[in-house]
Amino acid sequence: MPRKSSISSQSIASTGRSPRIALIGCGAIAEGYYMPALARHRRILESMLLVDHNFSRARHLAARFRIKQCFADHRAVLDTVDGAIIALPTPLHHSISLEFLSRRIPVLCEKPLADSTAKALEMIELAHKMEVALAANYQQRLWPQFVKVKELILDRSLGEPVRIKYQAGDKFTWPTVSGFQFNSAGGRHGILLDRGAHVLDHICWWLGDKPKLIVSQNDSFGGIDAVAYARFEHNKCVGEVKLSWLSNYPGRFLVEFELGSIQGEIYYPQSVLLKMGAGPQKRVKLKTETYKTLGHRMVDNFIDVIVGRETPLVPATSVLDSIKLTDDCYAAATRFHMPWYSIFEAINDQ
Amino acid sequence: MTNKQTILVTGASGFIGGWIAEILHLSHSADVRAGIRNWSSGARLARFPIEIVLCDVMDKQSISRAMLGANCVVHSISGSSEAITQGTENVLEVAHAQKIGRLVHLSSTEVYGKVRGEINETSPFKSMRNEYADAKIKAEQLCWQYYRSGLPITVVRPSIVYGPFSASWTIALAQRLQSGNWGILKGYGEGICNLVYVADLVSGILLAARHEHAVGEAFNMVGPESMTWNQYFKKFNAALGLPELKVIDPADAKLRAAVTDPVRSLGKFVLKHFSAPLRTMSQRNRLARELLQYADRTLKTNPRTGDLSLYNREAVYLTTKARDILGYRPNFDVSRGLDLSVEWLRHAGLVEQLI
Numbered sequence: 001m002p003r004k005s006s007i008s009s010q011s012i013a014s015t016g017r018s019p020r021i022a023l024i025g026c027g028a029i030a031e032g033y034y035m036p037a038l039a040r041h042r043r044i045l046e047s048m049l050l051v052d053h054n055f056s057r058a059r060h061l062a063a064r065f066r067i068k069q070c071f072a073d074h075r076a077v078l079d080t081v082d083g084a085i086i087a088l089p090t091p092l093h094h095s096i097s098l099e100f101l102s103r104r105i106p107v108l109c110e111k112p113l114a115d116s117t118a119k120a121l122e123m124i125e126l127a128h129k130m131e132v133a134l135a136a137n138y139q140q141r142l143w144p145q146f147v148k149v150k151e152l153i154l155d156r157s158l159g160e161p162v163r164i165k166y167q168a169g170d171k172f173t174w175p176t177v178s179g180f181q182f183n184s185a186g187g188r189h190g191i192l193l194d195r196g197a198h199v200l201d202h203i204c205w206w207l208g209d210k211p212k213l214i215v216s217q218n219d220s221f222g223g224i225d226a227v228a229y230a231r232f233e234h235n236k237c238v239g240e241v242k243l244s245w246l247s248n249y250p251g252r253f254l255v256e257f258e259l260g261s262i263q264g265e266i267y268y269p270q271s272v273l274l275k276m277g278a279g280p281q282k283r284v285k286l287k288t289e290t291y292k293t294l295g296h297r298m299v300d301n302f303i304d305v306i307v308g309r310e311t312p313l314v315p316a317t318s319v320l321d322s323i324k325l326t327d328d329c330y331a332a333a334t335r336f337h338m339p340w341y342s343i344f345e346a347i348n349d350q
Numbered sequence: 351m352t353n354k355q356t357i358l359v360t361g362a363s364g365f366i367g368g369w370i371a372e373i374l375h376l377s378h379s380a381d382v383r384a385g386i387r388n389w390s391s392g393a394r395l396a397r398f399p400i401e402i403v404l405c406d407v408m409d410k411q412s413i414s415r416a417m418l419g420a421n422c423v424v425h426s427i428s429g430s431s432e433a434i435t436q437g438t439e440n441v442l443e444v445a446h447a448q449k450i451g452r453l454v455h456l457s458s459t460e461v462y463g464k465v466r467g468e469i470n471e472t473s474p475f476k477s478m479r480n481e482y483a484d485a486k487i488k489a490e491q492l493c494w495q496y497y498r499s500g501l502p503i504t505v506v507r508p509s510i511v512y513g514p515f516s517a518s519w520t521i522a523l524a525q526r527l528q529s530g531n532w533g534i535l536k537g538y539g540e541g542i543c544n545l546v547y548v549a550d551l552v553s554g555i556l557l558a559a560r561h562e563h564a565v566g567e568a569f570n571m572v573g574p575e576s577m578t579w580n581q582y583f584k585k586f587n588a589a590l591g592l593p594e595l596k597v598i599d600p601a602d603a604k605l606r607a608a609v610t611d612p613v614r615s616l617g618k619f620v621l622k623h624f625s626a627p628l629r630t631m632s633q634r635n636r637l638a639r640e641l642l643q644y645a646d647r648t649l650k651t652n653p654r655t656g657d658l659s660l661y662n663r664e665a666v667y668l669t670t671k672a673r674d675i676l677g678y679r680p681n682f683d684v685s686r687g688l689d690l691s692v693e694w695l696r697h698a699g700l701v702e703q704l705i
Contacts, residue, residue, distance in 0.1 A: 167704040172393040179389025179404075182396035191393075221376070222399040227697070240704055245393040247521075247698040252705045263705070267633060283636075291633070336697060340514045340690045343549065344376035 018043035019306040022077045024096060025087035026052035026061045026070075027177040029110060034085055035065050036292075037299035044303065049077045057177060078103055083306035085299075086110055089180030090189055094119035097134070101126045106133040108302040108312075112197035112326070113319050115189060120323045124316050133305045135312030136319045139298045140198045141205065144286040145264035145272050149206050149255050152262060158276065159258030161206070164239030166199055168266060169249035172226075182224065190218065190225030191243045192329055197322065199241055200230075200329075204321035206255070207234050214238075216329040217336050227336070230329050269294075355421035355451075356381045357559065360405055360413075360441060363391035365515045366456065366508075366548065367426035373552045375400045385416045394515070407437030413444045422452045422559050431485035438489035442496040452502050454559045455493045458486045459509045459544065459570060459667045464659065470668045471507070471568045480656065490568075497566055504558045505568035506551075509667050513548035513687060514694035522650065524695050527587050527595075529651035537600030538653075539580035541663040546573040547687035550680035557676040569672040573687070574680045579661040582684070589688040590701065607655045614649050 021044060023030055030050075038044055050070040052058035058070035071077055074096055077084075084100040086093055086109040094114045097107050101123065113136045114120035127134035140146055152158055172181075181189055192200075204210050211234035218225035226245040233239070236258075251266030261281075264272040269288045275281040289297075297313070304310035357374060361367040362384035374382040375398045384395045385405025395402055405416035407427055417423060423445055427437050438455070445453050460483040462469050463476025475487045490505060497503040512519035526532040554571045558564045577585075587595050620628070632639040653661075672678035682690075695701040 165704045167699065169699045169703075173390055176389045179392060182389055182392035182402060190397075219397055221397050223395075223397045224393070226393045226397050242699065242704050244699055246515075247700055249699040249703055250705075254705050268636070268639065270634065270636060290630070338694075338697065340549075340694050341372070341376060344373050 018047060019082035019303060020047040020049065020080065021303070021306070022049040022051055022074070022081040022084045023061075023087060024051045024074050024084055025089075025092075025110075026050055026054070026057040027087065027089075028175045030087045031061055031064075032175075033295055034087055034299060035061060037296045039065050040296065041303065049081060051077060054177070074099070078105075081105060083108070083302065085302070089178055090115050090193060091180065094123060097123050098126055101130055101132055101134060104130050104132045106135070106302070106306050108135045108137060108299075108305075109316070111136060111138050111201075111319075112193050113316055113323060115193060117320070117324045117327045120316070120320055124320065127316065133312055134316040135302055135305060136314050136316045137298055138198065138201050138314045138319055139295055140202065141314050142294045142297060143291075144269050144288045145266075146202050146206075148264070148272055148284075148286060149202075149253070149262055152255075152257065153206055153208075158260040158262075160235070161237045161255055161257050163256040164203060164206070164237060164253070166203065166239070166241045166253040167243070167249065168195055168199060168251040169242075169244040169247050170195070170251065171248055172245040190220065190228065191245045192218070192225055192228045192326055195243050195245070196228060196241075196326060196329075199243060200325045201319055201322035202253070203232075203239060203241070204325060205318070207237065209234060210321040210325050210328075211237070211239065213325065213328040213332055216332040216334070218333045219336050219338065220333070221335070221341075225333070228329070228333075229336070232325075354380060356383060356419060357422045357424060358383045358385055358403075358405070358417055358420040359424045359426060360385045360407055360416075360437075361425070361427040361429075362386055362395055362402075362405075364426060364428050365517060366428075366511060366551065367424075368394050368515060369513075369548050369552050370424055370426060370555060371395055371400060372398060373549065374556070379556065380422075383416065383420060385413075407433060407440055410440050410444055413440055414448070417444055417448050417450065420448075420450065422454070423450050424454045424456070424555060424559060426456045431481045434482075434485035435488045435492070439492050442492055442501065446496055446499065446501045450501070452504065452559055452565070453493075454504045454506060454555055455490065456555070457490045457493075457505050457507045457568070458483070459507050459572075459665075461487045461490055461507065462665070462667075464663060465665045467664070468666050468668055469570070471570055471671055502565045504561075504564040504566075506555050506558050507568060507570050507667070508551050509544035509546055509570070509572045511546055511548050511551055513691050514698075516548065516691075519545075520691045520695070521700060523583075523586060524590060524692075524700060526651045527583070527590055527592055528701070529647065531648075531651040532583065533596040533598040534580045534583060535600075535603050535653070535658070535661055536597050538603055538658045539583065539661045540578050541661050542666055543577055543579040543582045543661075544572045544665070544667050545575070545577070545582065545684055545687070546571055546680060547682035547684075547690075550574075550682050554672060554676065554678045554680070557678055558672075561676050563675050567671070567675065569676065569678070570667040570669050571672055571678065572667050572669050572680075573682065573684070575683045576666060577684065585684055586688055586691075589685075589692045590695075603653055603658060606652045607658055610649055610652045611655055613645075614654065617645065617649060 050058045055072040062070040211232040215231040218228040254263045260276040274284045301313045357380045362371045363386040371384040403416045406412040
C-alpha cells in the first residue's frame with residue numbers, strides 16, 4: 001500500500017513550511033516538464049535544489065528558473081530535502097532512488113521506474129520498509145482517452161475485452177542531453193523501455209494484471225531496439241503492440257470488447273470512437289485538460305504526497321506488472337526478419 | 351591501407367551515412383565510428399554495437415574529437431546548404447590537420463546541372479540555381495582545393511539513391527503512390543531515372559575508400575539498370591500491390607505543381623515559425639487537426655515544379671570509370687531493390703499498420 005505520510009511529512013505539516021524538493025537530473029525532461037510545473041509554486045521554487053552531474057546543466061536551469069542552489073552530486077542534498085524527483089537516465093533510477101528512500105525521503109521517479117523487475121522490486125520493498133512514498137511518473141495514466149478504456153473495463157458495460165491493438169510510430173526526436181538511450185555509457189535502452197513503458201503500462205493497468213507474452217520481436221543487432229512487436233493474451237483477451245522510433249505513423253489503440261469497441265489516439269485526448277453493441281461507431285467527446293495541466297497534476301500530487309495530504313496518483317507498486325512484462329519481452333525477443341540486411345550478414349558469416 | 355581501419359562516417363544518422371555505418375559493422379570490414387550531430391538522431395544506429403560519437407560538422411572542435419585516431423573519413427553530410435558547404439570545409443580542414451589517410455566525399459550527379467545525353471566525370475559543373483545542387487558544387491570545389499594541398503580525397507557522385515530509409519525516392523514516393531493522387535506523368539516522366547539501390551552505392555563507396563588509384567578521382571555511381579521515371583513509378587506501384595496508375599495529363603501536372611509550390615513555401619514558413627501553436631491547436635481541435643493532415647497529404651502527393659524538371663531530364667550518368675578503376679559492380683536490379691524496399695516499408699509501418 002502506498003504510504004500517505006512519512007516522518008518528514010509530519011514535521012513539514014507541523015511547521016507549515018513548504019517542502020524542500022530536490023530535482024535530481026537537469027536534462028530535457030527536467031527543463032521541459034518538471035521545472036515549468038514546479039515553477040508555478042513560488043515558495044517551492046525558493047527552497048528548491050537542483051542537482052546534475054553535468055554542473056553546467058544544473059546552473060543553466062538554476063539561472064532560467066531563478067533557483068538559488070545547485071549541486072553536482074546528489075549526496076550533497078540527501079540530508080536537507082523533504083522530497084526528491086528523480087529525472088535521471090533510466091539506469092540510474094534504482095541506485096539514486098534507494099539513497100533517498102533509505103533516508104525516508106519521498107521520491108517521484110521518472111518512467112520507467114527501473115530497467116529491470118529486480119531493481120523495481122528492491123525500490124518498492126525499501127519504500128515499504130521505510131514507510132515512505134515512492135511515486136512513478138506515468139502521467140499518461142491521467143489522460144482521458146486511456147482513463148475511458150479503464151472505466152469501460154471496470155464497469156463491464158461492453159463485456160470483457162477480447163482484443164487489444166496498440167501502435168505507436170514516432171521518430172525519436174526527444175532533445176536528450178545525455179544521450180543515455182543511445183550511448184554505451186548509458187547501457188543502451190530501447191523503445192520498449194522508453195515508449196513501451198507507457199504502452200505496456202496501459203495494457204497491464206487496463207487488464208489489472210500482467211498478460212502472458214506469446215511473441216516478442218525487435219530489431220536489435222546487439223544494440224538497442226528501435227522497433228518492437230509483442231503479442232500477448234490474458235483470459236479471453238489477445239493483443240498486439242507495435243512500436244517504432246524509426247518511422248512516423250499514427251499512434252492509436254483499439255480495444256474490442258464482447259459488446260463493442262473503443263478506439264483512440266495517443267496524442268488526441270479530446271475524444272474517442274465508441275461502438276456499443278450493433279450500433280454504429282460514434283465519436284464521443286471527453287472531458288479533458290491540456291497535456292501541460294495533466295503533467296502539472298502529477299507534480300502537484302507529489303507535493304501533496306510529501307506533506308502527507310495525498311497518496312501518489314501512480315504508486316510504484318502499480319507499475320510493477322508492466323516492468324515484468326518488459327522483462328519478459330526482452331528475454332523472449334527474437335530479431336525481425338530483415339532481408340535488406342541479410343546479404344551483409346551473409347558476408348560476415350562466410 | 352590495412353583491412354581493419356577505423357572509418358569515421360559523418361552524417362551517420364542520415365539515409366546513406368546510416369547505411370554505410372551499418373554495412374561496415376555487419377560485414378566486419380572496418381571499425382566504424384558513426385558521427386551524429388546530436389543524440390536525438392541516434393536511434394537507428396544504436397541498434398548496432400558500434401561506436402557513436404557526436405560530430406557536428408559546424409563545430410571544428412566536435413569534428414576534431416570525432417576524427418581523432420581515424421584512418422579514413424566518409425563525409426556523408428546532407429541538410430542545409432550551409433551545412434553542406436561550411437560543414438564540408440570544416441571537415442576538410444580538420445582532416446588535413448590530422449593527416450587523415452583517405453577522405454571520401456559524397457557529392458551528387460546534381461553537380462552536372464540540367465544536362466542531356468551521356469555524362470561522365472569530366473563533364474563540367476553547371477549551376478541550376480538550386481540551393482542543394484549549388485551547395486554540392488561548392489563543397490566539391492572545396493574538396494579539390496584540399497586535394498591539391500595534399501589531402502587524399504576521393505569523390506563519389508551518386509544519382510537517385512533508393513532503398514530502405516530513403517526519404518525522397520522510397521518513403522515519399524510510396525506515400526504518393528498509395529494516395530491514389532499519383533500517376534504516369536504524360537509528357538514529364540519520360541526522362542531517365544538513374545536509380546541506384548543504396549547497398550550498391552555503399553559497396554561502391556567502400557571500394558572508393560580503399561582503392562589506391564581512387565585518390566584524386568571522382569566517380570559516378572548508378573545502378574545496373576536504366577529506365578524512365580514513369581517506368582519506375584509503374585514498377586514501384588506494382589511492387590506495392592496497388593491498382594494500376596492513372597495517366598496524368600501534362601497540363602494537369604503543371605497546374606498541380608504551380609498551385610502547390612507557393613502553398614508549400616508558405617507551409618514551410620508557418621511550420622518553421624509557428625510549429626508549437628499548430629501542435630497545440632491540432633491537439634485541441636479535431637477539425638484543425640484534420641485540415642492540417644489534409645494539407646500535408648495534398649502537398650506531399652503532388653509534384654513540385656522541380657520534380658517535373660527532374661523527371662524530364664534525359665541524362666545518363668556513366669559508371670565506366672568506377673567499373674574500370676574500382677571494380678564497381680552494382681548487384682541490385684530495380685525489381686530486387688524494390689522488393690526489399692517494399693518489405694522494409696511494411697516492416698516500418700509505412701504501408702501496413704496494426705490499426
